[in-house]
Amino acid sequence: MLENAFIMVAIIFIINIVYVSMFTVRMILTLKGRRYIAALLSTVEIVIYVVGLGLVLDNLNEIQNLIAYALGYGLGVIIGSMIEEKLALGYIVVNVTSSNPDIKFTQQIREKGYGVTSWYSYGMDGDRLSMQILTPRRYEISLYELINNIDPKAFIISYEPKQINGGFWVKQVRKGKIRQHQENQLQEQEKPEDS
The missing domain is CATH 3.30.70.120 (Alpha-Beta Plaits)
Structure with missing residues (x-):
């Protein structure tokens, strides 16, 4: 049971890192006028978001899932901005x-x-x-x-x-x-x- 809880926390954490990183890159692409690439990215992004949020809401009584979601969000912002710096668009x-x-x-x-x-x-x-x-x-x-x-x-x-x-x-x-x-x-x- 403890192993399943750890796997759930890891999945939520990784999903949120990927989601927020994609969100950051999509926003930058939108601001740079690359709307079609941004639209394509947002399609994938929203699927990841719904899956991650669903996992947290289905197990709202598990505080570690909420913490993993929050930490993944914060790390996603950092990773997303690092990706943007590497892309250096414009x-x-x-x-x-x-x-x-x-x-x-x-x-x-x-x-x-x-x-x-x-x-x-x-x-x-x-x-x-x-x-x-x-x-x-x-x-x-x-x-x-x-x-x-x-x-x-x-x-x-x-x-x-x-x-x-x-x-x-x-x-x-x-x-x-x-x-x-x-x-x-x-x-x-x-x-x-x-x-």
Whole structure:
């Protein structure tokens, strides 16, 4: 009997982890405009939800089932957000302000495949170089590292645009130049050095 209770707790726990993870991913897909994939995922998600909730409600007098349901829900949120980070859907726009108005900053970022629009601006302490950079979310960290290598004191603000339409920016980024550049860098690092 104790073994059956343990199996029931494990099933409820796992079902809720899967359900909430799928729920989190579905919400993100919906927000990103991928409604058909989100609808397909929600069909599976609701079946899992009903089964898990049914198991808990059928055995409501067993407190361990309720605890397993709650713990599975919490862990599902964590796992769902980790899955979303790995998927890294969509784009971000990064606004950078550098106290060094040297145009080479912009060129170095463009050479890595990022779409950049730059202009001169004036701050409290003088001339600045301001840039707006578009990147797929999966390259966000690489972009921050690149900016930090060029100008560790650069002021950075990023946000996720709701809609992107037209322009050189989108074509440049969609061509995969960033990925191509990163693959080339990995190949360079893997080459044995000449002695």
